[in-house]
Amino acid sequence: MLHLRRSRRRTTLASLAATLLVLPITASAHAAPPATGAARPAAHGAADRVLAAPDISVAAVKAHLAQLQSIATANGGNRAHGRPGYLASVNYVRGHLDAAGFSTTVQSFTYGGATGYNLIADWPGGDANDVLMVGAHLDSVTAGAGINDNGSGSAAILETALAVARTGLVPDRHLRFAWWGAEEQGLRGSTYYVNNLSAAARAQITGHLNFDMVGSPNAGYFVYDGDNSDGTGAGPGPAGSAEIESVIEDYFAGIGVPTRGTDFDGRSDYGPFIARGIPAGGTFTGAEGTKTSAQATLWGGTAGARFDPCYHAACDTTGNINDTALDRNSDAIAYAVWTLAAAPAPGTPVWSDGFETATGWTPNPSTADTATSGAWERGTPGATSSGVATQLTARTGAYDLVTGAAAGSSAGAGDVDGGITSVRSPAIALPSSGTLTLSFAYYLAHLNNASSADYLRVRVVGSTTSTVLTVTGTAANRAASWAVTSADVSAFAGQSVRILVDAADASTASLVEAAIDDVLITQS
Known part of the structure; x- marks a missing residue:
């Protein structure tokens, strides 16, 4: 561990010179790498x-x-x-x-x-x-x-x-x-x-x-x-x-x-x-x-x-x-x-959506959205950046659920502005037994003009409502980067539920982008 006397970190090291070196080692047989099969659900x-x-x-x-x-x-x-x-x-x-x-x-x-x-x-x-x-x-x-x-x-x-x-x-x-x-x-x-x-x-x-x-x-x-x-x-x-x-x-x-x-x-x-x-x-x-x-x-x-x-x-x-x-x-x-690393235990898929086909997600389901741009849509997103990446291409395939898919003339051309935008999944019939797990990929990106009033939120709505993800903004650049999360939704077993996603630019004008991909519900 570095001693306290030394400076904390260097972000530029002008004195370093790059090469790639193959070092001499004793030859040995390589073990066969594991087979890489179909994509597995992240957890x-x-x-x-x-x-x-x-x-x-x-x-x-x-x-x-x-x-x-x-x-x-x-x-x-x-x-x-x-x-x-x-x-x-x-x-x-x-x-x-x-x-x-x-x-x-x-x-x-x-x-x-x-x-x-x-x-x-x-x-x-x-x-x-x-x-x-x-x-x-x-x-x-x-x-x-x-x-x-x-x-x-x-x-x-x-x-x-x-x-x-x-x-x-x-x-x-x-x-x-x-x-x-x-x-x-x-x-x-x-x-x-x-x-x-x-x-x-x-x-x-x-x-x-x-x-x-x-x-x-x-x-x-x-x-x-x-x-x-x-x-x-x-x-x-x-x-x-x-x-x-x-x-x-x-x-x-x-x-x-x-x-x-x-x-x-x-x-x-x-x-x-x-x-x-x-x-x-x-x-x-x-x-x-x-x-x-x-x-x-x-x-x-x-x-x-x-x-x-x-x-x-x-x-x-x-x-x-x-x-x-x-x-x-x-x-x-x-x-x-x-x-x-999300090496998942086996589970039976119940419902999934990679957004490669339209499955019936409804924008602005309660007709209460206030955002003036960057509404949720199923689309092929264009990559954008403004110092940091603000919008990414889909995590898998060509489509995802994204706030304003088009890249536009600038990074801020299609971001969320003016308030809240929401989108709701079609009805999902959950089985009545077993452990039910919802997982999905997501990101929230923003520049340093964001605040804690800006957010990405995902809820499951059935006989009750459960918030499974909330990511809030801060006054700092946050690069778009796919992450994966999961939540136990077994409390909704036997119900017909919907997934409700909303994002907000809810304070002063700021550049806010969000996306969802690879939604999966499994039973184990």
Whole structure:
């Protein structure tokens, strides 16, 4: 983890020079990648519907840590940027990933007169326009082997990636794992990666999970505060960060371990991602901070002592790991990957609409809409942008449900203006038994002239009305980016229901766009 003395994040690194490097590794047979079949229903946030994550063996994670320690010992005692121990660490991780069937790339950059490396590993399949990244920095400081900081995060995500391969996971989202270089020099590797993506490639990344120091000896259980619910520090992450936080908190709640929020203070590799509006989250067990008496009561350990007494020191070796914290956090990583990557448990489709044909959605069903432009319609949307993407093409196929499909002469030509626009589905007859789940893709985009009065809302209307999604605006640019959500609608079993969608530009004039696609109701 980056030391507080260093600047929080860099959005430009003029000194970096790009090349792509294929590093020498021992040749090994590649495992056959899993077959990619028909599209599967997404279920972000629906932990009760996704395939159960496997238990990650803490012994296997510690075996990787032992190898990283051996690499450091053989290379001057560290695995730091520009030192041979770092390159050997990259080769070690890459060898395991190549053998497991990942597609790996090593991206090189220059900082401080030395060459650094990012290792990127893509798992075959999943929606290329909905990429979930899982990252950890692989470098240490020059003082020591960096086994907790950050061999722990690197080894835990490596073993999670290998579990993806062993189980043949076929996720709805595309999975990409990353091991960042030169984090200890100021988030150099991750910043280089993000800054050198094209706008289109950046827009494809819809979430970044960051794991930096997950085995601290005097551990705390911190989760990045995606919704700023603790009300302090750097504020919330980009839209979607709260979902990541919630999923991770759900895991720890399920094993009876309390968590506390930790701020997005820019000290780790989520920094360049949230700076570009990409949702982020992850876990952290503490660095040089001191555990309070209240925290010791909450989690055990020693009050008045540092979470990691060997932070950035020579004693950060394999003896500097809390096995229980490492085990819990490794399992939390797998849980987050399996849940957020939306590998759904089997379910029987009840009703679906990808909007490729007209199925009878009714605009302005109550004749009370006030919007003067940007009314909901089923259409082929034209992509628009104004500094950030404001309207996207359909998530799948050619059509979606969108506020003003035409691109128009400018980004603001067909956006929602003047109030509320609504649209309602045809009647949907739900079965009377089983668990019924509604899922759909959506986005709300706006510029920094928006406010909390602007929103996208989705409700299910039957004998009662249930709001299943509300996204409100803020006075900041929010790029259009497809997300997927789901909700249990079993309370409506046996009823005829309709889905009611509305969006609003309800305050001062602002650029607001919204869309819905791939609506699905399943029974399980």
